[in-house]
Amino acid sequence: DADVTQTPRNRITKTGKRIMLECSQTKGHDRMYWYRQDPGLGLRLIYYSFDVKDINKGEISDGYSVSRQAQAKFSLSLESAIPNQTALYFCATQDRYYGYTFGSGTRLTVV
């Protein structure tokens, strides 16, 4: 099994729908992150969590929410999806030496 697992890998949804992207990790890391990646804009931080009780907004949190259900699970929700949220979404964990382990990503298309 992968260290960081994201589901689904691909998703097409309609404008206005609520959608949840899930992330689970077997690394045992406390720190977890959600990023989106867009051509020309790079990786942008949506939310991050340093432990189960610590949730923080990143640079582009509007329209998104998160839930840290356990140390190993960190979910990202789009409350009401819009087309400009079409992107590649990555979950990542961070170890004590600050290296990140990324999941394989979720390609989300909002139509």
Added chain:
Amino acid sequence: TQLLEQSPQFLSIQEGENLTVYCNSSSVFSSLQWYRQEPGEGPVLLVTVVTGGEVKKLKRLTFQFGDARKDSSLHITAAQPGDTGLYLCAGDAGNNRKLIWGLGTSLAVNP
């Protein structure tokens, strides 16, 4: 705002050639990381450099951290098609350990 600028943005070379890509900033970082990302996958950590002037080697890849810890370079010797991918640098500014990401250098190594 702290920025990491990567150059060149795109690079297409023939197998066997050498290349260097750069990661520059006006800010000082406590450490800097390099990642490689293949299409449809998440970035994978290659190396972390911590000390100004540090040089690390990973097979045919040589990473250097600038003396002032503001810049870094990645040199690939005798590039192979398997080196194809997006190379990302990310700096740790010490701000709760969230990374500052460059936009990447997209490398294509042609057989």
